[in-house]
Amino acid sequence: MKNKKEKDTAMSIADTLAREGCAIIPGGGIAYDSVKALVNYGKRYYEERNEKRLERFHENLLKEGSGAQESTDNLKVEFSEDDYYSLLKSMLQDEEDDKVDYYSSLMKSIISGSVSSAHKKYFIRSLKELSVDELQLMRQFYILSNFEMKDDGSIKQQLKSIVEQPSPMVKALIHNLIRLGFVEIKQDLHLPTSLLEEFVPLIIVADQLTPQSIGKECYHEIDVFVATFVDEKSLAEVRFPSVGPYERSEDEIEKYSSSLALLKSILDQTKQSYIIANPERFTEVQKSAKLIILCLDRFENPMLYYSWNKELLEKEKVFKVILDVLRTTGKPYDTLPGTEASQVFDFTKLDVNLSETLKNEIKDHFDRLQA
Numbered sequence: 001m002k003n004k005k006e007k008d009t010a011m012s013i014a015d016t017l018a019r020e021g022c023a024i025i026p027g028g029g030i031a032y033d034s035v036k037a038l039v040n041y042g043k044r045y046y047e048e049r050n051e052k053r054l055e056r057f058h059e060n061l062l063k064e065g066s067g068a069q070e071s072t073d074n075l076k077v078e079f080s081e082d083d084y085y086s087l088l089k090s091m092l093q094d095e096e097d098d099k100v101d102y103y104s105s106l107m108k109s110i111i112s113g114s115v116s117s118a119h120k121k122y123f124i125r126s127l128k129e130l131s132v133d134e135l136q137l138m139r140q141f142y143i144l145s146n147f148e149m150k151d152d153g154s155i156k157q158q159l160k161s162i163v164e165q166p167s168p169m170v171k172a173l174i175h176n177l178i179r180l181g182f183v184e185i186k187q188d189l190h191l192p193t194s195l196l197e198e199f200v201p202l203i204i205v206a207d208q209l210t211p212q213s214i215g216k217e218c219y220h221e222i223d224v225f226v227a228t229f230v231d232e233k234s235l236a237e238v239r240f241p242s243v244g245p246y247e248r249s250e251d252e253i254e255k256y257s258s259s260l261a262l263l264k265s266i267l268d269q270t271k272q273s274y275i276i277a278n279p280e281r282f283t284e285v286q287k288s289a290k291l292i293i294l295c296l297d298r299f300e301n302p303m304l305y306y307s308w309n310k311e312l313l314e315k316e317k318v319f320k321v322i323l324d325v326l327r328t329t330g331k332p333y334d335t336l337p338g339t340e341a342s343q344v345f346d347f348t349k350l351d352v353n354l355s356e357t358l359k360n361e362i363k364d365h366f367d368r369l370q371a
Helices: 013-019 032-062 068-076 081-093 097-111 120-129 132-146 155-163 169-179 194-203 250-270 302-306 352-370
Strands: 183-186 189-192 224-228 274-277 291-296 318-322 343-346
Touching: 032 081, 032 097, 081 097, 081 120, 097 120, 097 132, 097 194, 120 194, 132 155, 132 169, 132 189, 132 194, 155 169, 155 189, 169 183, 224 250, 250 274, 250 291, 250 352, 291 352, 318 352, 343 352
Parallel strands: 224 274, 224 291, 291 318, 318 343
Antiparallel strands: 183 189
């Protein structure tokens, strides 16, 4: 953002006086000329700093956005002098040079009419109260609440990761965001408010508000969502109190993993894009899925299903894959009998014919959608 040469330069009063043509005489006290020299130095520092800020601020205002036409149009738009001078005053009084670009972005947003009149003065005042670190934290809240990342897929977990950062400063920064109304706490989760959602795009350019800008990736659309109610990490864990001390045997864990591996192999062969995940993850991406495969196992947590997007479970686009048997009868155990599916596959006995059948049914499903 800015050249930190002056900010990081060491200085002493003696050196400053020498540059101003004054010398300290041992035992001679403080001469009026020395005081005057320091005053002049301080004035020049602030004048030069303010001039540089004003230059950068106005250069940004004239900088083209999506094209030359946009820049030309903005020059013709009328705006309030009060807003202009209020924002300039805040910028010049701000302690951080790095925030000049944020101020110029907010001014451009005001000129373009993107800032609501109800929040305009508050945003100008808040920008001065926010540090660069807090603004970058707001950027994280914005991105991680709007995109489901490939390595996580849970907006809830992504937001938790912000608060759980090891830096001791994070709690203090978040406290100020809460004070200013940009973050709120609901059910022990720190959430961005509508005020943050409105403010951040006004001061940060769009290409800095993408997953890629923070080194992340996300899914946009998928063909198949495979709902595994038991994630692989918890295969050997007890799921409910009713199970008691019982844990999965090594054979059961191996069989479950093999079933998922087979399903993955079949989907790879069909060339359809897919995600295999717990339905609590990728909740937004699921909406684009043209086929949902329910992997049913007696160790699943049924509460996950009841809080899931049931409107997605239309019979025509649901396949069931049965992964386990009922212990009392040894028969395939459909743990969600009330959910209708167009196809049901028994994965309790894996064989080549089953793989081919499922692969063909998936292909037929997508052929029908394209027809």
